[in-house]
Amino acid sequence: MEKEVTIYDIAKRLNYSPATVSRALNDHPAIRSDTKDVITSMARQMGYRSNTFASNLRRQRTNTIGVIVPRLNSNFMSCALAGMEKVANEAGYNLIISQSLESARKEKANAKTMFDSRVDGLLVSVSYDTEDIEHFDDFINKGVPLLFFDRVIEHNQCPSIVIDNVKAGYEATTHLLEQGCTRLMHVTGNLKRNVYADRLKGYRMALQDRDIHYEKQLVLETDLSQEAGVEAARQLMAFPHRPDGLFVTNDLCAVTCMGQLKKAGLSIPADVAVVGFNNDPVSQVVEPNLTTIHYPGREMGEIAVKSLINHLNGLMDMQTTNTIILRSELIIRASSLKKAH
Amino acid sequence: MEKEVTIYDIAKRLNYSPATVSRALNDHPAIRSDTKDVITSMARQMGYRSNTFASNLRRQRTNTIGVIVPRLNSNFMSCALAGMEKVANEAGYNLIISQSLESARKEKANAKTMFDSRVDGLLVSVSYDTEDIEHFDDFINKGVPLLFFDRVIEHNQCPSIVIDNVKAGYEATTHLLEQGCTRLMHVTGNLKRNVYADRLKGYRMALQDRDIHYEKQLVLETDLSQEAGVEAARQLMAFPHRPDGLFVTNDLCAVTCMGQLKKAGLSIPADVAVVGFNNDPVSQVVEPNLTTIHYPGREMGEIAVKSLINHLNGLMDMQTTNTIILRSELIIRASSLKKAH
DNA sequence: CTGTTAGCGCGTTCAT
DNA sequence: ATGAACGCGCTAACAG
Numbered sequence: 044m045e046k047e048v049t050i051y052d053i054a055k056r057l058n059y060s061p062a063t064v065s066r067a068l069n070d071h072p073a074i075r076s077d078t079k080d081v082i083t084s085m086a087r088q089m090g091y092r093s094n095t096f097a098s099n100l101r102r103q104r105t106n107t108i109g110v111i112v113p114r115l116n117s118n119f120m121s122c123a124l125a126g127m128e129k130v131a132n133e134a135g136y137n138l139i140i141s142q143s144l145e146s147a148r149k150e151k152a153n154a155k156t157m158f159d160s161r162v163d164g165l166l167v168s169v170s171y172d173t174e175d176i177e178h179f180d181d182f183i184n185k186g187v188p189l190l191f192f193d194r195v196i197e198h199n200q201c202p203s204i205v206i207d208n209v210k211a212g213y214e215a216t217t218h219l220l221e222q223g224c225t226r227l228m229h230v231t232g233n234l235k236r237n238v239y240a241d242r243l244k245g246y247r248m249a250l251q252d253r254d255i256h257y258e259k260q261l262v263l264e265t266d267l268s269q270e271a272g273v274e275a276a277r278q279l280m281a282f283p284h285r286p287d288g289l290f291v292t293n294d295l296c297a298v299t300c301m302g303q304l305k306k307a308g309l310s311i312p313a314d315v316a317v318v319g320f321n322n323d324p325v326s327q328v329v330e331p332n333l334t335t336i337h338y339p340g341r342e343m344g345e346i347a348v349k350s351l352i353n354h355l356n357g358l359m360d361m362q363t364t365n366t367i368i369l370r371s372e373l374i375i376r377a378s379s380l381k382k383a384h
Numbered sequence: 385m386e387k388e389v390t391i392y393d394i395a396k397r398l399n400y401s402p403a404t405v406s407r408a409l410n411d412h413p414a415i416r417s418d419t420k421d422v423i424t425s426m427a428r429q430m431g432y433r434s435n436t437f438a439s440n441l442r443r444q445r446t447n448t449i450g451v452i453v454p455r456l457n458s459n460f461m462s463c464a465l466a467g468m469e470k471v472a473n474e475a476g477y478n479l480i481i482s483q484s485l486e487s488a489r490k491e492k493a494n495a496k497t498m499f500d501s502r503v504d505g506l507l508v509s510v511s512y513d514t515e516d517i518e519h520f521d522d523f524i525n526k527g528v529p530l531l532f533f534d535r536v537i538e539h540n541q542c543p544s545i546v547i548d549n550v551k552a553g554y555e556a557t558t559h560l561l562e563q564g565c566t567r568l569m570h571v572t573g574n575l576k577r578n579v580y581a582d583r584l585k586g587y588r589m590a591l592q593d594r595d596i597h598y599e600k601q602l603v604l605e606t607d608l609s610q611e612a613g614v615e616a617a618r619q620l621m622a623f624p625h626r627p628d629g630l631f632v633t634n635d636l637c638a639v640t641c642m643g644q645l646k647k648a649g650l651s652i653p654a655d656v657a658v659v660g661f662n663n664d665p666v667s668q669v670v671e672p673n674l675t676t677i678h679y680p681g682r683e684m685g686e687i688a689v690k691s692l693i694n695h696l697n698g699l700m701d702m703q704t705t706n707t708i709i710l711r712s713e714l715i716i717r718a719s720s721l722k723k724a725h
Numbered sequence: 726c727t728g729t730t731a732g733c734g735c736g737t738t739c740a741t
Numbered sequence: 742a743t744g745a746a747c748g749c750g751c752t753a754a755c756a757g
Contacts, residue, residue: 049734060744065736073742092500096446097734100437100749116466116682121457128456128483132494137501139478142469153473159433160478298669328639328666341457390750401728406752414726438750441733 048091057085068093099161107137108351109162111153113145113170113194118323119340120168123193126344127166134352136163143170151178164188164351169196171233171266188354192347194236199365202354204347206371208238211336212245214373215290215318218334220253222316222381224288230263230275230300231292239264242292242320261286265296272299279315280307288316288379294323294335301329301378316379331377339369389432398426409434440502448478449692450503452494454486454511454535459664460681461509464534467685468507475693477504484511492519505529505692510537512574512607529695533688535577540706543695545688547712549579552677553586555714556631556659559675561594563657563722565629571604571616571641572633580605583633583661602627606637613640620656621648629657629720635664635676642670642719657720672718680710 050064057064059082067074067082099105108131112120124140131138139162143150150170157165158181165182167189176196182189183200195203219227229246232239243262250257263278265271272291279286279300291297297319301311309315311331319326319335326333346367391405398405400423408415408423440446449472453461465481472479480503484491491511498506499522506523508530517537523530524541536544560568570587573580584603591598604619606612613632620627620641632638638660642652650656652672660667660676667674687708 047734051734061734062736062745063743065734066743069736075742078742094441094734095501096437096441097749098736100435100441100751101734101736103749105437114466115469116459116462118457118459121462121465124481125455125457125483128481129485132482132497137480137497138482140465140469140481141473141479142466144470156473156478160436295665302669324636325666325669328643329669330671388750392750402750403729403752404727406750407727410752416726419726435750438733439752441735442750442752444733 047094048086048089049094050091053082053086053089053091056089057082105161105163106135107139107160107162108348109157109160109165110138110140111150111157111165111167112140112142113168114142115140119193119321119338122340123344123347126341127348128344130345130348130352134348136348136352143173145171147173154178154181158182158187162187163355164190166347166351167191168193169236170194171236174235188351190347190351190354192343194238196237202350202365202367204343204350204367204369205237206338206343206369208241209245209248211320211371211373212242212290212292213249214245215242215320215336216246216249217252218373218375219288219290219316219318219379220249220255222288222312222379224286224316224381225255226261226284226286227288227290228261228263228275228279228286229290229292230265230267230271230296232265232267234264239292246290267291267293267296269295269299272296273303276300276303276307279304280309285315287314288318290318292320294319294321294326294333297333297335298325298329301333312377312379312381316381318373318379322374326374326376329378334376334379335374337372337374339371343369388435389427389430390435391432394423394427394430394432397430398423446502446504447476448480448501448503449689450498450501450506451479451481452491452498452506452508453481453483454509455483456481460534460662460679463681464685464688467682468689469685471686471689471693475689477689477693484514486512488514495519495522499523499528503528504696505531507531507533507688507692509534510577511535512577515576529692531688531692531695533684535579537578543691543706543708545684545691545708545710546578547679547684547710549582550586550589552661552712552714553583553631553633554590555586556583556661556677557587557590558593559714559716560629560631560657560659560720561590561596563629563653563720565627565657565722566596567602567625567627568629568631569602569604569616569620569627570631570633571606571608571612571637573606573608575605580633587631608632608634608637610636610640613637614644617641617644617648620645621650626656628655629659631659633661635660635662635667635674638674638676639666639670642674653718653720653722657722659714659720663715667715667717670719675717675720676715678713678715680712684710 050061054061054064064082067079128138141153147170189201191203234240247257319333322335322337326335391402395402395405405423408420469479482494488511530542532544575581588598660674663676663678667676
């Protein structure tokens with residue numbers, strides 16, 4: 044293991060002081076541009092690489108952004124992460140990613156690690172069973188920018204980035220009603236989480252606007268897994284007065300559910316019209332293609348990081364931009380089209 | 385911004401030396417367990433958090449593993465990353481993830497960043513157009529463990545983790561032949577990459593074992609995108625003597641291709657039997673369900689990190705385990721079953 | 726078992 | 742425009 048080259052080595056070699064070398068390498072204005080040239084080229088020649096830790100230690104910054112998500116292997120989340128990585132990378136930041144696996148306990152542990160790693164900022168989409176955000180208090184108290192996205196928690200010091208889930212739920216439901224559905228089942232996730240609670244709210248508003256009675260038994264709170272899709276199909280078919288419309292807040296779950304319904308001999312959309320959520324690739328593969336809400340995952344990731352970096356650079360304070368709302372979009376495909384064109 | 389608590393503050397408060405505090409906090413064996421207790425509880429009480437940079441600077445380690453992948457939003461890759469994160473996290477390592485977006489240029493830039501961040505080890509799946517691995521020489525010269533997975537490049541100093549792609553290709557092809565197919569089209573990715581070259585090799589071996597003439601025109605080298613699936617379907621149908629079997633090395637591409645074939649009135653598997661690759665969720669959604677090769681993504685990620693950490697701990701040197709081969713598995717579903725049960 | 730000492734490599738005053 | 746000197750917080754020798 045050969046010895047690392049430091050600014051001292053460069054300084055000695057060029058008869059400059061380490062201070063000058065440091066300044067030159069950081070493009071400090073008070074250094075003549077020709078000496079800058081000499082120094083940088085010598086640095087390159089000697090195979091110098093700056094030591095991030097020494098620098099971080101000194102500057103009390105890390106150029107690192109932490110990300111905590113429930114799980115990283117869903118289509119939505121991997122797109123969001125891809126967007127984050129791209130923007131962060133271009134801005135010279137590193138990303139440290141960890142997953143809570145839907146457990147508040149693990150989320151807490153991850154938060155501690157992030158805190159100890161002194162990330163400059165933290166992006167969080169909370170787990171299923173997160174109750175409070177005490178475990179993020181350290182960040183807030185220390186003034187480390189904390190930003191929630193997708194699954195957010197209200198906090199007046201933390202901006203959040205979301206889509207308008209109420210509107211999306213409203214649109215999905217209204218679309219089904221416009222297609223002539225009269226009885227809508229709604230399969231969703233943990234109602235503690237804003238995303239699911241809001242979509243339900245939209246569902247209820249759409250019903251109300253058309254004077255349709257809201258039946259609690261038609262709403263299924265699940266974990267949105269594929270198994271949940273199977274179970275949802277079972278329940279749907281068990282109703283004496285069978286629902287003729289189905290709104291599932293996750294495409295993969297919706298698609299599995301559709302599979303079960305078809306297997307049982309029901310026809311889609313004639314017997315049951317279906318709308319999913321996320322615009323996952325599976326939605327364009329299943330037959331009939333699944334009507335769904337396009338969720339701008341990549342864009343959300345990009346904006347989350349951009350916004351965080353702006354905070355870090357002081358271009359924006361935490362108060363001004365408390366909530367950013369991205370546009371989602373209903374994408375109509377065959378699975379919900381009862382009326383032919 | 386309140387002042388950070390350091391081990392000096394704890395030491396002073398407890399009348400110990402900083403060294404003792406440091407050792408106690410790191411669970412050093414040569415410290416009495418009761419003084420450990422006193423120190424750790426005081427640390428907690430004072431709101432102490434260890435400073436990773438100072439520690440890294442001193443120990444010349446980072447407890448960070450770098451990962452460079454072509455893109456992180458595919459089902460396979462996000463599962464692999466999920467596995468990596470889990471193992472790394474449990475072992476006290478952080479993950480820095482970046483994507484090359486299939487560009488050798490970006491891969492090179494990412495490698496430099498990783499090097500400057502002084503990652504303890506690096507995991508790489510190379511991009512489509514990576515020609516050489518000069519950009520990783522720094523790591524090799526410095527003795528930083530470098531490990532390739534999935535898309536690997538032969539190098540006697542770098543272990544790699546793969547599945548037996550030749551065998552997988554052989555099995556997929558043989559299965560189609562056993563179903564009575566006589567003319568097999570093969571849609572694959574960039575043949576510079578081991579994964580695709582090996583699968584092709586398996587395809588050819590299977591043909592040879594049954595004395596079937598290999599026709600170059602039946603092999604399509606594509607980017608495996610969904611568009612490529614559409615194009616593949618077009619070409620398949622354009623053959624005067626139409627192929628009756630299709631082996632695509634990517635499920636999403638295969639599924640899109642199937643969609644086109646069905647739209648054109650062909651029946652699957654009767655007219656064309658299809659086998660995909662990866663066992664992506666879409667394979668169980670498409671009709672008929674897609675026969676595919678299960679690729680153990682999550683497991684590969686876990687083993688990659690485990691293996692890297694073993695290297696770091698000196699439990700294993702780079703020579704002993706040059707290649708780890710994981711088991712893949714043919715999963716037979718309806719899309720390839722010409723013979724009824 | 727515990728303390729003393731000496732850097733790790735850098736950025737930043739304060740000088741000149 | 743450049744240099745001298747200090748300290749960020751921690752850990753590893755070496756002593757006892």
